[in-house]
Structures are given as structure tokens and as C-alpha cells.
Amino acid sequence: MIQPEQESAGPAITPRTRARARHILDHYFVGPARDERVLEIWGYTGRYSYRPGETVGLQVSTTAETWSLEVGRDGADYVPVLRAENLPGRHQDTPLDCSVNGCGWDISHSFVIPDDWAAGAYLITLRADRADDAVEEHHVIFVRRAAHADPAPMVLVCATGTWLAYNCWGGSSAYEGITGPDCNAFSPVLSNQRPWTRGFCKLPQGAPRALTERPTDPGGMVRYPYMEWAYAYGYSKKYASAGWASYERHFARWAEAEGYNFEIVTQHDLELEPDLLAGHRCAVFVGHDEYWTAAMRERVERFTENGGRVARFAGNFLWQTRLENNAQTQVCYKYTAKEADPLMGSDQEHLLTGAWDAPPVNRPGAQTFGVNGLKGVYAGLGNCVGQGSGGFTVYRPDHWSLDGARLGYGDQLGATSRIFGYEVDGVDFTFDDGLPYPTGRDGTAGSVEIIALGMATNVEADFAHWGETLYIGTADAEFKALTMHGELTAETLDKSSRGNGAVIYWEKGNGEVFCAGTCEWVAGLTRRDSQVEIITRNVLDRFCR
Numbered sequence: 001m002i003q004p005e006q007e008s009a010g011p012a013i014t015p016r017t018r019a020r021a022r023h024i025l026d027h028y029f030v031g032p033a034r035d036e037r038v039l040e041i042w043g044y045t046g047r048y049s050y051r052p053g054e055t056v057g058l059q060v061s062t063t064a065e066t067w068s069l070e071v072g073r074d075g076a077d078y079v080p081v082l083r084a085e086n087l088p089g090r091h092q093d094t095p096l097d098c099s100v101n102g103c104g105w106d107i108s109h110s111f112v113i114p115d116d117w118a119a120g121a122y123l124i125t126l127r128a129d130r131a132d133d134a135v136e137e138h139h140v141i142f143v144r145r146a147a148h149a150d151p152a153p154m155v156l157v158c159a160t161g162t163w164l165a166y167n168c169w170g171g172s173s174a175y176e177g178i179t180g181p182d183c184n185a186f187s188p189v190l191s192n193q194r195p196w197t198r199g200f201c202k203l204p205q206g207a208p209r210a211l212t213e214r215p216t217d218p219g220g221m222v223r224y225p226y227m228e229w230a231y232a233y234g235y236s237k238k239y240a241s242a243g244w245a246s247y248e249r250h251f252a253r254w255a256e257a258e259g260y261n262f263e264i265v266t267q268h269d270l271e272l273e274p275d276l277l278a279g280h281r282c283a284v285f286v287g288h289d290e291y292w293t294a295a296m297r298e299r300v301e302r303f304t305e306n307g308g309r310v311a312r313f314a315g316n317f318l319w320q321t322r323l324e325n326n327a328q329t330q331v332c333y334k335y336t337a338k339e340a341d342p343l344m345g346s347d348q349e350h351l352l353t354g355a356w357d358a359p360p361v362n363r364p365g366a367q368t369f370g371v372n373g374l375k376g377v378y379a380g381l382g383n384c385v386g387q388g389s390g391g392f393t394v395y396r397p398d399h400w401s402l403d404g405a406r407l408g409y410g411d412q413l414g415a416t417s418r419i420f421g422y423e424v425d426g427v428d429f430t431f432d433d434g435l436p437y438p439t440g441r442d443g444t445a446g447s448v449e450i451i452a453l454g455m456a457t458n459v460e461a462d463f464a465h466w467g468e469t470l471y472i473g474t475a476d477a478e479f480k481a482l483t484m485h486g487e488l489t490a491e492t493l494d495k496s497s498r499g500n501g502a503v504i505y506w507e508k509g510n511g512e513v514f515c516a517g518t519c520e521w522v523a524g525l526t527r528r529d530s531q532v533e534i535i536t537r538n539v540l541d542r543f544c545r
């Protein structure tokens, strides 16, 4: 259990505390300054999505006397739809355990979603001004759901489970935090009743992506440009790992500009509405979708079995979560699940919040999307395949998804636009006559066709460069060795070190799955890589027919 009295205030990115993080790899987080002298404004909405006619209640805390807001539809173009000025400011108390139990702020302002706002994602900009010309902004994203009747052919499901896991606002995420003996332990319980961290909803154009823009220089020091940028500009250390601004937004803007008719929903909607996918022809997942509940998976699998088409341009399918407390709390014990998850030893052990592929869950990730996170992981992050091409190697150029892309056997797909990384999903495969085939050892169906592959690793290469600090190291490989092989030895560590990322196609039940198992596919769309765009169109056009 989290003991709030054990928490330290921690090194938040505020004038008071930012100096405490001495290094870009140290834990620091975005959060309240807890100081009236610091100009700040933060806010959140009670839910991630709303239908027309519903009221959005904005919970805002600011040290400014007045604040303003603008709501705009964040589609192919940004279109403002609502402004409010001179709203009375109030500095609300924020509990130290807000990451776990929520901020509990009062509603400061609300508005009703009118029928004439088009379905899609909406960006709320909160602005606090002060007489000395200081201005502070904070951003909130929400989804305006489509009306029930006449569903669009395509539905984009935002990876809100992963957004929430990486949200460090207030101190704790599923990675690092402010509890435990060293005040740095991750939190297995996270509340969505708190602001998004800086950079999840809006980013400046050109903010570095997690995948480096070019292969690392073999003689140079390892670099993590996105973390360097975040540290320098006061953004979340995790801004490039998850969130609307880094991933789903790029796909939504591209798809809207291309003329696709689609709706946007969230994983939380998928949890709360069992039949959400029915009626759509194609469900799309993009970016980094690492955290799923059993119910979300079941709904995607049932959709596919019943003839639905799934297009996934995303990576890192790894952890089972549980949503509790009316879906306001996400639980994921991850590495500590066997010791700490209260379901261990109960008749609900299959819902343990550990890795899908590990006991006692034993529900291979590959059964949903044809690939899985434990067979994949890092590429293009620091010294993890730091000198890789940034693309996939093509093995089956005659597959329909590659029609018109002018790709031959052995060609690199997406290397110039850097689509391969920073986390990828792979498949256990073997080669025969120059072609990869799934072995099935990881639960991948034999009918899965491997179209393209790239290499990934769980162990960051250490070239003993003086002055270098590695980010990934061997921690992930050690977890995989313990979970999948039961013991940590040199041999099991070695067995757990290698991975890959795959583009696959799978006829599943009455439906179809196309999966490009990489977080960075969207970079190929924003950077207008014609081959990535052609493949994306081939998949969506066929799946939406």
C-alpha cells in the first residue's frame, strides 16, 4: 500500500525543485509547485471522452487571480470552438498522493458539448496571466464521441491505458515515483483524476521523438535527445513515450487530411462499452499501446473473430492492467505482480497485472495482434540497436499491403523516416530458404505471415565509453529472464536479450489483422514517407471496404 506520509515532495520541474534532478536520467516529474508565488495553472476533466449534450467539468487549480480557456478541435487543422475569459482563479490543495488517489479538486468551470461540434479530439488550452507579463499554459485533451447512430467505417482507439501509465504528473507513474524507501518507487496504482503531464496533449513542432533522428555515431557518447530536450525545456521526461501529442494526433491528422471517415474513442471507452467496436469495419491502434485490460483484449479479439478488421501501427503490447473505481484507477503491479498484486493466490490469478506471456497470466500477447512485447522491445533508443537502419527489412514484397510501394526483397521500409523503434513487438521465428516463419513457441498462430522484420534488444550495448551513462542497461532482460525462465543466470539473461519487431498479416476467424509492431510508424506519416503512406492506405482501404 502507498503510505502518503512516506512521500517526499520530490524533484518536480518547478523553479523550486528542478535543480534537484542533476542528470536527464534522474527521476523528476511535473507537478504543482505548492507555492503561491509560482505562476501555474493545471487542470483535468473527470473523463477522457464525452458525447454531445454531456457536460465537461473542468477541475482547475491556478495561482493566478483570473484565467482563460480555449477549446479547439485538434484535427487536420486546429479549429477553435469555444473561448472563456476572466474566469476566477483558485489555488486548490493537491494531496501528496494525487498520482494514486487523484487531486480531488472542485470543478472550476463547465461547458456542454453542443451537437454541432464535429466528432474528434479537442484540445483545451488553460492560460494564466499575471501583471508582470508572465503567462503559463496547460493543456488537456478530450474526445468528443460520435453520435450512436451510423458508426463510421473506421475507429481510432487512443491508448489511454499507456498514456496514464506514463503520466508522471504529481509524482508517480508506472515507471518512477515518490514512494518507497528511496522515494523513487513506481506506483502500481494510478489515478486518472489529475492533469496530464507537460507534453502529452500539445508539443511544439519539431520536439524530438524518442527514436533518434539518425543512427548513433560509433565513436560518440550515447545520447537521448528527447530526454535532453525535456529536461532543458521543462517537459515531462516521458513526453515522447505516450500521449496524444506524440502518437495518436499524428495519425488522426494524417487520416483526416487523406479523407478517411473515422471516429476517435479511448481504451477506457472500450473497457466501459463492451460492444463499442461492433458496427465499425476497422479498428485502428497507433503509437505506444503497452497497457491493456483483459476486457479490452477480449473485445478486440471478439471483433476480429466476428469479421472485424484490425489495423495496428503500434508497439509494446506487454502488461495486463485492471481498471477499478469506475475506471478512474489503473492497477498494474508489473515486475512486482507475483509478490504484491492482491489477486495472486486467488481464483482470479489470470487477471494478475503482470506480463501477458508470463505465469500465472499465460495469455500470449500474440493471440490478439500476432506479435508480442516480450519478443520485441528497444530499437533506436540510446545504444539499443543504436546503429540500426531505422526501418524494417522486407521479406515478402509481394504481400498485398505492399502493392505500389516499390519494395523488393531485402529492401528497407521506413529507414529514412525512422519508423522502427523506439519499442517494437516481435514474433518468435525461424528462417527457411530466406523467409521467416513463426515457430509458434510464443503462441503466435502458424497462419501469421511475416512481411518485414527488424532487430531489437533488451540489453543496451555498453562500449565502455568514458563519461557515458546508459539508460536501459540490463533491467528489462533480467525481468524477462526471471519471468520466462524462472531464474537469472548468464544463460537465461542471454536468452532474454534478443528481440525483433515485425510487420505481420493474419487472417483471424472471420476477420483480418495487419500489425506493424512499432511505436514510430506515425513518423512515416508525418515525414511523408511515400512507402509508409502507401502501405497505410492499402491496409485502411481494404479494411474499411
Ligand SMILES: [Fe+2]
Residues within 6 Å of the ligand: 288, 290, 316, 423
Ligand atoms: Fe513501453
